[in-house]
Every structure is written in C-alpha cells, then in structure tokens.
Amino acid sequence: MKISVDEDRCRGHGMCLTLCPDLFELSDDGYAVATSARVPAHLESTATDAVANCPEQAIVITDN
Numbered sequence: 001m002k003i004s005v006d007e008d009r010c011r012g013h014g015m016c017l018t019l020c021p022d023l024f025e026l027s028d029d030g031y032a033v034a035t036s037a038r039v040p041a042h043l044e045s046t047a048t049d050a051v052a053n054c055p056e057q058a059i060v061i062t063d064n
Contacts, residue, residue, distance in 0.1 A: 001039040002062045003047055005032045009058035016050040016059055023047055032058070 003023060005016070012030040016023070022043055024032050039047045039061070051059045 001044055001047070002037050002064060003034050003039050003051075004037065004060050004062075005034050006058045006060060007031060007033075009056045011056050011058075013055050015053045015055065019050045019053060020046040024050065038064075 005024070010031045012026065012032065014026065014032065016032050017026060020043060023035055023039065023046070025035050027033050047061060051061055
C-alpha cells in the first residue's frame with residue numbers, strides 16, 4: 001500500500017497528523033506531507049482512518 005498527499009487539495013487541517021503521526025508531518029508551509037510512500041502493514045488501519053477523515057480528501061492510498 002502506498003500513500004500520498006495531493007498538495008493542491010491539502011489545506012493544513014492536520015487531521016492526518018493527529019490520526020497517524022508516523023506517516024505524516026507538516027511542511028514548513030503548514031501542509032501535510034507523507035513521510036514515507038509505503039505504508040507499513042501495522043499502520044494500514046490508521047492510514048485508512050486518515051484518508052476517511054481528511055476534510056479536503058487530499059490523501060490517496062494506492063495498492064502496490
């Protein structure tokens with residue numbers, strides 16, 4: 001599973017960082033970025049939660 005943040009859609013709400021701090025961080029501009037493209041198996045559930053709770057639907061998960 002891979003994860004990415006659409007930087008054009010992200011508005012910096014930080015829900016992803018709150019739900020899954022192991023996969024996201026905020027850029028210097030205050031927008032979310034994925035810290036790793038690949039999601040470890042033990043974080044798949046929280047990554048899915050981050051996608052579901054993103055107000056801007058800026059997070060995308062794809063299969064390998």
